Every structure is written in C-alpha cells, then in structure tokens.
Amino acid sequence: MLLLISNKGETLPLVYRLRKEGIPAEIYVHDLGHGRNYAGILPRVGLGDLQNAIKRAEVIAIDTIQRNQKNARDLAFLSKFNISPNVPDLFGRFGDKHRQTHLVIGGGEQVAEYELDRAKGVELAKKAGFAIPPYQDFKSLKQAARFLHSSEGRKRERWYFKADGNLDLDLTFDGTPEQLIDYLVHKIPKRLGTDAVNCILQEAVDGDVVELSREGWRGLDGKLTNPNSTLENKRLHSRDSGPRVGCAVSTVWRDKNFEGVGHKQIQAAANYFSGYVGAVDVNFILTNDLSPWFLEWTCRFGYSALYLLLTFILKGKIGNFFLNPFQTVWQDGFAASQVLSLYPFPPTANNRTDFLQMIEGNLINEPVDKKGMWWLDVYQDGMDNFRVGGSDGLVGVAVAHAETMEEAIHKAYHLVESIKITGNKQFWPHDEHLKAHQDRYKKLQKWGVV
Numbered sequence: 001m002l003l004l005i006s007n008k009g010e011t012l013p014l015v016y017r018l019r020k021e022g023i024p025a026e027i028y029v030h031d032l033g034h035g036r037n038y039a040g041i042l043p044r045v046g047l048g049d050l051q052n053a054i055k056r057a058e059v060i061a062i063d064t065i066q067r068n069q070k071n072a073r074d075l076a077f078l079s080k081f082n083i084s085p086n087v088p089d090l091f092g093r094f095g096d097k098h099r100q101t102h103l104v105i106g107g108g109e110q111v112a113e114y115e116l117d118r119a120k121g122v123e124l125a126k127k128a129g130f131a132i133p134p135y136q137d138f139k140s141l142k143q144a145a146r147f148l149h150s151s152e153g154r155k156r157e158r159w160y161f162k163a164d165g166n167l168d169l170d171l172t173f174d175g176t177p178e179q180l181i182d183y184l185v186h187k188i189p190k191r192l193g194t195d196a197v198n199c200i201l202q203e204a205v206d207g208d209v210v211e212l213s214r215e216g217w218r219g220l221d222g223k224l225t226n227p228n229s230t231l232e233n234k235r236l237h238s239r240d241s242g243p244r245v246g247c248a249v250s251t252v253w254r255d256k257n258f259e260g261v262g263h264k265q266i267q268a269a270a271n272y273f274s275g276y277v278g279a280v281d282v283n284f285i286l287t288n289d290l291s292p293w294f295l296e297w298t299c300r301f302g303y304s305a306l307y308l309l310l311t312f313i314l315k316g317k318i319g320n321f322f323l324n325p326f327q328t329v330w331q332d333g334f335a336a337s338q339v340l341s342l343y344p345f346p347p348t349a350n351n352r353t354d355f356l357q358m359i360e361g362n363l364i365n366e367p368v369d370k371k372g373m374w375w376l377d378v379y380q381d382g383m384d385n386f387r388v389g390g391s392d393g394l395v396g397v398a399v400a401h402a403e404t405m406e407e408a409i410h411k412a413y414h415l416v417e418s419i420k421i422t423g424n425k426q427f428w429p430h431d432e433h434l435k436a437h438q439d440r441y442k443k444l445q446k447w448g449v450v
Contacts, residue, residue: 001026002322003045003057005091005107009037010303011063013396014310014318015375016042018224020369023319026053030066032073036389040380041276041368047077049280059323061299062099062107063146065115066090085340088116099275103220105325106278118164118200121297128269130284130294135202141184141195148177148184148201156203162197162296170243174204191349208288210440211295213305213450214255214262215281217326218270224280226326227255227263227449230305231437236346238432245346245394249412249433251336251405251441252308259290260449269297277325290447304397307374308335311401322367331401334379336408337435338398338416343424351394360424372399372415388423395421405441409434 002018004011004027011027016038018025028045029037038044045053054060068090075085083093087109095107106411114121119137126132138144144161160174161184171191180201189195212231216224232250236242252448258267265281273280281298291308310318312331320328331413344354364378364386375396377389388395398419400411413430444450 001057002059002061002319003053004028005030005060005062005094007031007064007066007090008034008391010059010306010376011301012038012042013307013376016368018319018322021316021319024325025153026057028053032074032078034377034389034391036379037377037391038379040382040384041378041388043220047080050080054098054102057102059103059105060095060107061105061383062091062095064091064106065112065300067116088112096275096420103325104277105322105381106300108276108299110274110359111276111278111297114297114299116164116363117198118162118296122294124269124272124297125265125282127272128265130265130282130309131291133203133205133285133293135200137198137200139196139198140190141197141199144199144201145181145184148181153177153201158206160200160202160204163399164200165435168346170245205285205287205293209293210434210443212262212286212440212444213281213283213298213302214260214266215279215302215305215309216258216263216266218269218273218276218278218280219325221278222270222273224267224270224331226309227258228309229253229255229262230302230308231430231440232305233433233436236341236426238428238436243346245341247304247337248339249337249428249436250308251305251334251409251437252305252312253405254312254330254332254333255450261286261290265292277373278422279306286444286447286449288447290404290449293309304374305341308337309399311335311399326433332374332387333401333403334405335399335401336405336407336412336433336437337400338412338427340395340416340419342388342395342399342421343426343428345426346394355390356395359393360389362388362390363421364388364422372412373397373419374399388421395419398427406434409437410425 001024007030009029015025015027089112092109092112095104132422215225228251232247234244236245283295285293317328342359344351377391379389398416402408416427
C-alpha cells in the first residue's frame with residue numbers, strides 16, 4: 001500500500017489515478033482548509049487514523065516541504081509522532097523517522113533546509129558548481145530596506161526580494177531600490193503582520209537569458225534517473241503580468257542523460273544527500289555563455305511539473321514509478337499544461353467573502369475522470385454533482401502529451417478552454433504560451449543545450 005502525506009492535497013489526483021490502476025493508495029491531507037477537496041470522490045486518512053495507515057503502508061510519499069507554522073494543527077501532528085514542536089519543516093523529521101521502517105519518497109530535514117533557508121540552498125549550489133548571483137541575507141524587512149537606502153544597495157538598477165520559509169509565492173517581487181523600499185516598508189508588513197522575516201535581496205541576472213528547471217530522481221542506490229527539463233511561467237496572467245502563483249503554464253520534456261548544463265550540477269548536489277529518495281530539482285538562469293546562475297532548489301514534488309512528467313508514463317504504469325522507484329515505461333515527446341483557476345484566485349486574507357460568493361460550490365459540467373484534467377479544488381455532492389470546493393479556486397491543471405511542443409501546447413489550451421464551469425475562468429491565451437516557450441526552447445537549441 002502507498003500512503004501519500006500532503007499539506008493541501010496536490011497529490012489527490014495522483015491517488016485517484018493510482019486507485020484506478022488498482023494500486024491500493026491512501027492520502028492524508030493536513031490543511032483543514034482543504035478538507036472538502038475530493039469529498040465524495042476519494043476517502044482520506046484523518047490525523048487520528050494516520051498511525052494505523054502507516055502500519056498498512058509499504059511506501060510513504062511526502063509530496064511537499066511545509067514550514068512549521070506552530071498552529072494547533074501542526075503541533076498536534078508533531079506531537080503524535082513525538083517530534084519537537086520547534087522543527088522548521090513540518091514533514092522533514094517525520095520522513096526521516098519512518099525511513100527506518102518504510103521506503104519513504106520525499107521528505108527529510110536536510111533537503112527541506114535547502115528550500116526553506118535560501119542561504120543554505122546557496123551553499124549547496126556553490127558546491128554543485130552553480131554560478132551565484134550576488135545577494136544579501138537579512139533577518140528583517142527593515143534591515144533589507146536600510147541596505148537598499150545605502151550607496152551599495154543603489155548600485156544596482158534591479159533587485160529581487162525573496163523570503164525564506166516558503167511564504168506565499170506572490171510575495172516575491174523585483175524592482176528598483178525605490179520600489180522595493182516602498183514594498184518592504186509599507187506593503188509586506190501589512191500582509192504578514194510582522195517585520196521579522198528572513199529574506200534575501202538578489203541581484204537580477206540580465207541580458208540574453210533563459211530561465212530553466214532541470215530535475216532527476218534520486219533512487220535507493222543514491223543515483224539519479226529520469227532527467228527532465230521544465231519551462232514555466234510563474235505569473236497568473238500572460239505576458240508575465242499578475243501575481244506569481246508558482247506556475248501558470250508549463251512545458252516538460254525528458255532529457256537523454258545528466259551531461260548537460262544544470263543536470264551536471266544536480267548530479268553533483270545529490271552526492272551531498274544522505275538517505276533521501278525523491279526528486280532533485282533546480283531552477284536557474286542560463287546566459288548565452290552557458291553560465292548557470294542558481295535561483296532555488298525544489299527537493300520535493302513540483303506542481304504542475306509532476307503531472308506533466310507522469311503524463312509520459314504509459315497508461316496503467318504510474319504505480320510502478322512509486323512502488324519501484326523510479327522505474328516504469330516512458331513515452332517520448334513533450335507535455336504541456338495550463339492551470340485553470342476561477343477569479344478571484346489567488347486567495348488572500350481579505351478576499352474570503354469573494355470566494356464564498358463567487359467560487360464555493362460552483363457547478364462543473366465535466367466528468368471527474370475527464371482525460372488530461374488533474375482536478376484539485378473539487379468535490380462531489382450528495383446528488384453526484386461535480387463542484388468547486390472553494391478552498392483556493394485552483395480548480396485543476398489541464399495536461400496534454402504530443403510528439404511536438406507546439407502540438408502539446410495546442411492540446412493543453414483546447415482542453416482548458418473547453419472546460420464547462422460556472423464562474424470566471426482564468427488561463428493563458430494559446431499564442432502567448434506557445435511563443436513564451438517556443439522562443440526559449442529555440443534559444444536553448446541554438447546554444448546546444450537541448
């Protein structure tokens with residue numbers, strides 16, 4: 001039996017597919033704000049029965065890295081497994097403890113630190129051979145603002161602000177020193193209610209560049225397999241406008257080996273891991289002299305990239321990937337995705353009323369098993385009507401596979417465009433997705449990277 005441990009339930013559509021394959025799979029979703037997701041569609045394990053589910057499981061897969069917020073729910077989870085309430089990552093030590101008795105995919109305090117503490121991630125990137133954009137590390141927003149006021153801070157025309165601890169993605173911001181000072185002093189403290197935020201200011205890498213993610217999967221023997229690459233656009237709206245939401249459109253292809261730029265570095269980084277089994281992903285900026293400038297690590301499942309990668313697996317063989325890490329039967333080509341959300345996604349502390357009025361319970365005139373749709377914020381009511389849950393308005397991800405990038409993007413667009421649902425749909429125009437990713441891919445081809 002395979003047990004998935006999740007915070008918001010991003011692997012619910014994976015469990016749905018595994019069970020359709022005949023693989024016994026269960027899931028624990030920690031965040032009660034996502035408690036309605038897949039109600040009436042899938043059973044789920046509660047906190048009270050989690051220890052029994054662990055006894056039933058042969059494989060435990062932890063799908064995320066999640067900052068310990070020390071709320072009642074987090075503390076109850078940690079207490080159940082006799083874990084200190086002060087650990088920075090909610091699921092890291094949990095994963096390490098159960099590695100002694102189970103095959104655990106994902107999780108671990110060591111890899112969590114590389115994502116939650118950007119300075120630690122930079123240290124690993126240096127060891128792995130990445131170029132590092134100059135940056136400054138700060139313990140508070142005021143400290144960062146004072147630096148931007150200084151002569152050193154004003155030397156650069158553009159900086160990136162990035163917070164530690166996996167805070168909301170839309171908090172990441174780039175701009176001039178004046179813009180960032182205003183943002184750090186007058187905006188973020190209102191949102192977070194505090195100035196005490198560990199963060200970095202990173203110099204922008206400008207010029208002829210391509211942002212790229214490369215990934216491999218570290219097996220029980222410590223070796224990496226399944227090299228793949230991702231192009232994504234992180235902003236909600238096309239032409240890189242709107243808030244950062246992690247991914248809005250993505251395109252993935254499988255690489256032949258780990259010899260290329262980026263892949264060499266993640267292979268070097270994986271040698272520093274101890275006992276970890278799972279994804280090793282790095283996001284970096286490639287310049288035309290083939291210098292890889294490090295941005296961040298993602299040693300966990302990536303969304304929507306996980307759905308895209310699993311789309312390359314032949315029908316009925318996804319279970320093999322998790323039960324026999326990470327061996328299965330693959331197809332060639334490209335996979336592309338479009339995130340489908342309903343306005344006013346993304347959620348904030350102040351738009352909950354809008355969610356209740358405009359999203360919660362909206363009817364979806366589509367089947368749960370619609371080909372290519374990885375549904376997320378959904379449930380089935382007592383009359384078997386398929387509806388939007390209203391937890392965050394991220395309804396699902398439309399995924400398509402094809403021989404060419406153009407065809408995969410075309411199919412993903414027409415899938416998301418065809419979804420019949422009550423509410424104001426949000427997704428990217430076809431031509432914008434195609435241009436954004438084809439232009440970058442052609443540049444990578446010209447540079448000999450793919």
